Amino acid sequence: xxxxxxxxxxxxxxxxxxxxxxxxxxxxxxxxxxxxxxxxxxxxxxxxxxxxxxxxxxxxxxxxxxxxxxxxxxxxxxxxxxxxxxxxxxxxxxxxxxxxxxxxxxxxxxxxxxxxxxxxxxxxxxxxxxxxxxxxxxxxxxxxxxxxxxxxxxxxxxxxxxxxxxxxxxxxxxxxxxxxxxxxxxxxxxxxxxxxxxxxxxxxxxxxxxxxxxxxxxxxxxxxxxxxxxxxxxxxxxxxxxxxxxxxxxxxxxxxxxxxxxxxxxxxxxxxxxxxxxxxxxxxxxxxxxxxxxxxxxxxxxxxxxxxxxxxxxxxxxxxxxxxxxxxxxxxxxxxxxxxxxxxxxxxxxxxxxxxxxxxxxxxxxxxxxxxxxxxxxxxxxxxxxxx
Amino acid sequence: xxxxxxxxxxxxxxxxxxxxxxxxxxxxxxxxxxxxxxxxxxxxxxxxxxxxxxxxxxxxxxxxxxxxxxxxxxxxxxxxxxxxxxxxxxxxxxxxxxxxxxxxxxxxxxxxxxxxxxxxxxxxxxxxxxxxxxxxxxxxxxxxxxxxxxxxxxxxxxxxxxxxxxxxxxxxxxxxxxxxxxxxxxxxxxxxxxxxxxxxxxxxxxxxxxxxxxxxxxxxxxxxxxxxxxxxxxxxxxxxxxxxxxxxxxxxxxxxxxxxxxxxxxxxxxxxxxxxxxxxxxxxxxxxxxxxxxxxxxxxxxxxxxxxxxxxxxxxxxxxxxxxxxxxxxxxxxxxxxxxxxxxxxxxxxxxxxxxxxxxxxxxxxxxxxxxxxxxxxxxxxxxxxxxxxxxxxxxxxxxxxxxxxxxxxxxxxxxxxxxxxxxxxxxxxxxxxxxxxxxxxxxxxxxxxxxxxxxxxxxxxxxxxxxxxxxxxxxxxxxxxxxxxxxxxxxxxxxxxxxxxxxxxxxxxxxxxxxxxxxxxxxxxxxxxxxxxxxxxxxxxxxxxxxxxxxxxxxxxxxxxxxxxxxxxxxxxxxxxxxxxxxxxxxxxxxxxxxx
Numbered sequence: 009x010x011x012x013x014x015x016x017x018x019x020x021x022x023x024x025x026x027x028x029x030x031x032x033x034x035x036x037x038x039x040x041x042x043x044x045x046x047x048x049x050x051x052x053x054x055x056x057x058x059x060x061x062x063x064x065x066x067x068x069x070x071x072x073x074x075x076x077x078x079x080x081x082x083x084x085x086x087x088x089x090x091x092x093x094x095x096x097x098x099x100x101x102x103x104x105x106x107x108x109x110x111x112x113x114x115x116x117x118x119x120x121x122x123x124x125x126x127x128x129x130x131x132x133x134x135x136x137x138x139x140x141x142x143x144x145x146x147x148x149x150x151x152x153x154x155x156x157x158x159x160x161x162x163x164x165x166x167x168x169x170x171x172x173x174x175x176x177x178x179x180x181x182x183x184x185x186x187x188x189x190x191x192x193x194x195x196x197x198x199x200x201x202x203x204x205x206x207x208x209x210x211x212x213x214x215x216x217x218x219x220x221x222x223x224x225x226x227x228x229x230x231x232x233x234x235x236x237x238x239x240x241x242x243x244x245x246x247x248x249x250x251x252x253x254x255x256x257x258x259x260x261x262x263x264x265x266x267x268x269x270x271x272x273x274x275x276x277x278x279x280x281x282x283x284x285x286x287x288x289x290x291x292x293x294x295x296x297x298x299x300x301x302x303x304x305x306x307x308x309x310x311x312x313x314x315x316x317x318x319x320x321x322x323x324x325x326x327x328x329x330x331x332x333x334x335x336x337x338x339x340x341x342x343x344x345x346x347x348x349x350x351x352x353x354x355x356x357x358x359x360x361x362x363x364x365x366x367x368x369x370x371x372x373x374x375x376x377x378x379x380x381x382x383x384x385x386x387x388x389x390x391x392x393x394x395x396x
Numbered sequence: 397x398x399x400x401x402x403x404x405x406x407x408x409x410x411x412x413x414x415x416x417x418x419x420x421x422x423x424x425x426x427x428x429x430x431x432x433x434x435x436x437x438x439x440x441x442x443x444x445x446x447x448x449x450x451x452x453x454x455x456x457x458x459x460x461x462x463x464x465x466x467x468x469x470x471x472x473x474x475x476x477x478x479x480x481x482x483x484x485x486x487x488x489x490x491x492x493x494x495x496x497x498x499x500x501x502x503x504x505x506x507x508x509x510x511x512x513x514x515x516x517x518x519x520x521x522x523x524x525x526x527x528x529x530x531x532x533x534x535x536x537x538x539x540x541x542x543x544x545x546x547x548x549x550x551x552x553x554x555x556x557x558x559x560x561x562x563x564x565x566x567x568x569x570x571x572x573x574x575x576x577x578x579x580x581x582x583x584x585x586x587x588x589x590x591x592x593x594x595x596x597x598x599x600x601x602x603x604x605x606x607x608x609x610x611x612x613x614x615x616x617x618x619x620x621x622x623x624x625x626x627x628x629x630x631x632x633x634x635x636x637x638x639x640x641x642x643x644x645x646x647x648x649x650x651x652x653x654x655x656x657x658x659x660x661x662x663x664x665x666x667x668x669x670x671x672x673x674x675x676x677x678x679x680x681x682x683x684x685x686x687x688x689x690x691x692x693x694x695x696x697x698x699x700x701x702x703x704x705x706x707x708x709x710x711x712x713x714x715x716x717x718x719x720x721x722x723x724x725x726x727x728x729x730x731x732x733x734x735x736x737x738x739x740x741x742x743x744x745x746x747x748x749x750x751x752x753x754x755x756x757x758x759x760x761x762x763x764x765x766x767x768x769x770x771x772x773x774x775x776x777x778x779x780x781x782x783x784x785x786x787x788x789x790x791x792x793x794x795x796x797x798x799x800x801x802x803x804x805x806x807x808x809x810x811x812x813x814x815x816x817x818x819x820x821x822x823x824x825x826x827x828x829x830x831x832x833x834x835x836x837x838x839x840x841x842x843x844x845x846x847x848x849x850x851x852x853x854x855x856x857x858x859x860x861x862x863x864x865x866x867x868x869x870x871x872x873x874x875x876x877x878x879x880x881x882x883x884x885x886x887x888x889x890x891x892x893x894x895x896x897x898x899x900x901x902x903x904x905x906x907x908x909x910x911x912x913x914x915x916x917x918x919x920x921x922x923x924x925x926x927x928x929x930x931x932x933x934x935x936x937x938x939x940x941x942x943x944x945x946x947x948x949x950x951x952x953x954x955x956x957x958x959x960x961x962x963x964x965x966x967x968x969x970x971x972x973x974x975x976x977x978x979x980x981x982x983x984x985x986x987x988x989x990x991x992x993x
Binding site for chain 2: 362
């Protein structure tokens with residue numbers, strides 16, 4: 009069978025040519041506007057899942073007038089099925105630091121923070137060593153920028169950028185009302201760039217290799233490559249950097265075990281794609297975007313159990329402040345249980361689908377807004393498994 | 397700097413509002429009411445209930461109108477199909493986690509969720525009932541506040557009230573997701589935490605999750621008991637707010653009607669806390685002058701300044717928890733409510749030939765902390781519990797309704813005598829700055845022999861709704877016995893709401909400001925904004941209540957506490973003089989430090 013899957017080696021490339029400090033030195037000789045133009049030209053979009061154009065984010069923050077600005081690396085990798093940031097943090101942390109330092113130079117920030125997921129604290133010792141070397145190097149280069157770590161405490165919602173700021177400020181990690189957006193008022197209510205770990209590495213690499221090489225990869229809507237976390241019913245689980253815009257069909261051919269029933273693209277908050285739609289599904293911003301999580305299920309899996317697990321997760325991980333998410337998640341969970349037990353008719357699933365419609369437009373943050381993704385895609389494609 | 401005007405359309409109608417205005421406020425200008433639950437005029441914006449969502453043309457998401465500022469060219473729809481469906485869903489979701497046993501609820505008929513449910517005609521419950529049996533166990537540990545988690549809709553108004561207005565944070569959000577709830581430190585019962593019993597949370601709870609401990613049945617039982625002689629006292633701030641719960645416009649005084657209603661309810665005597673407010677001024681004013689002399693002339697190290705008022709039981713408990721090193725600053729005077737109880741069961745009982753054990757003293761208070769105060773062990777100086785039951789203004793309104801009294805048609809009646817006479821100085825106890833003003837009217841005259849040098853006795857600098865006020869009164873041409881005060885600038889400060897009190901205490905502790913006398917009221921606006929007052933409350937409502945109080949003062953024939961003839965009489969016949977031995981026994985007390993955790 010023909011397979012167009014293209015493996016790429018940008019993120020983890022560690023040849024001398026792309027030594028982070030060299031990239032930094034070279035880049036700091038350019039103007040901030042040039043760097044932003046390159047990033048916009050490259051078409052790089054945020055790799056955390058939401059896909060906001062990185063160059064624009066930096067530009068907006070640069071345009072804000074403020075004595076204090078921040079660069080924050082979102083390393084609160086909490087989406088079920090995602091583990092690529094851990095690997096990046098472990099293997100090429102200097103590339104992250106470099107991306108942050110470049111960003112600091114571009115937007116006019118003197119402080120950077122890495123918000124590290126509490127569960128990744130085991131990485132901290134090694135990271136701090138490398139960080140102190142890097143900070144020292146920055147001082148040596150006369151770069152007025154220093155990076156610090158902040159540890160999370162394990163709440164999923166703290167990956168949501170405004171909840172992350174609240175958490176960093178020592179408050180309860182709950183999403184804020186928007187606007188204002190982080191570029192205007194983020195951490196400590198100052199203009200803030202917040203980028204995913206992987207995004208920051210790509211900014212470093214785009215500065216190293218130029219936008220042309222990056223945008224040669226992928227499609228017009230989804231430039232470049234992306235690191236995927238492949239798990240589930242696969243003989244070769246792990247981290248893979250792949251070109252964006254691939255059909256899911258090709259992905260399953262490469263990673264499936266021959267009996268793949270469905271792939272959950274984008275983690276628990278993503279979409280479930282059944283076998284019959286593998287051919288028509290593009291992995292990218294024009295199709296189904298993902299923060300990297302690809303969970304493969306074979307025919308031995310009950311999709312009711314899969315959905316039930318996700319809903320249990322959301323019911324517990326909702327911060328609880330807004331009604332649609334706090335109560336909605338519980339209703340979805342208890343609702344499918346009631347249908348399964350025959351206490352509610354199968355048609356109740358349609359009431360619940362309507363509820364996800366409300367959650368999608370009325371919940372305060374991305375958490376509640378996206379619960380409908382797995383719910384609807386699993387109910388629509390595996391309705392009989394939910395009922396019987 | 398003037399703000400830009402922003403042009404937008406709401407439901408196709410153009411409107412121009414100042415930059416920074418929220419959609420909710422802009423819609424109000426066009427008379428479109430958008431329902432809200434978590435929003436409150438006294439509190440920061442939360443945007444968490446999502447009931448106020450509206451559609452903004454071109455936006456993927458609905459916007460919480462309370463939290464979204466307008467922008468140029470915005471087109472908003474407050475009642476589109478999308479909005480209505482989402483809003484109905486949200487109300488249904490709230491009802492699914494709410495113990496909707498409405499007929500048994502103290503807030504039945506006064507519940508914002510109930511109103512919304514009825515407005516949206518939520519009939520059969522679409523969703524599953526999520527109320528858990530554990531949540532239905534009420535916290536009745538506090539003598540003031542009942543907390544019922546099964547009624548809670550997590551709007552967090554109470555949390556913001558406790559943190560922002562009161563600086564106490566006895567209530568906070570704990571856990572997340574399906575386990576999220578409003579609770580206390582380590583989930584301890586309310587009476588074991590720093591809760592000051594101010595009841596401001598009750599005033600802002602949209603449902604029945606936080607209510608006062610009600611004693612209506614106990615009071616009816618006392619009234620019906622022929623062996624009991626039941627006297628009732630009414631606090632200054634009740635007479636200007638009671639009407640709000642009985643269909644009278646905000647800011648309309650109902651003193652005479654309230655007295656009339658109380659008599660019809662069957663109380664044996666209807667008396668006035670204002671009488672003991674005047675008595676408080678005699679004691680507290682004298683205490684202040686004595687302290688000033690001890691501190692300034694005798695250089696007595698044990699006498700600390702500034703002296704701080706002690707009328708507000710929420711403030712007292714706050715001080716016991718948070719600033720226990722400053723308890724000696726508190727005036728030793730009991731609050732007017734407790735002075736009343738002590739005097740009623742001694743002096744008054746003797747006078748009318750009733751045995752103290754047969755007397756029941758009921759208070760009508762704008763306050764729920766008073767329920768706690770009357771149960772304090774310090775408050776039994778008559779040999780019995782000085783005050784037996786405390787009802788809020790709201791509970792009295794309920795009793796009046798239960799008794800089938802047509803409040804509007806009542807004639808105005810007068811308080812019984814004795815213990816019913818009062819001055820304008822007593823009435824203004826109900827507003828922030830009022831105790832200060834009353835004290836100054838008396839103390840200044842004691843010292844100088846002249847009235848305070850303010851037009852019509854109205855000491856404007858200590859009035860108003862500013863969080864912390866301060867003023868300086870120059871004392872000149874004093875009587876010979878007060879010569880040490882000649883030329884002294886008397887520095888006073890006033891705070892209302894415990895968050896402001898905290899700021900003021902920090903200032904005092906740091907020595908940044910030197911005051912002689914400080915008035916603190918636990919609740920925003922003073923007692924007129926008390927935790928037992930009619931709901932709703934807002935800055936506007938409290939302003940109107942304050943105006944009512946000050947106009948009541950101006951109309952009183954006597955304006956100064958030391959001119960109250962019944963007060964003069966009780967000193968002559970019973971107490972002797974302010975700070976006498978007997979006064980100390982009955983009218984003064986001490987407070988004890990309490991832990992914060």
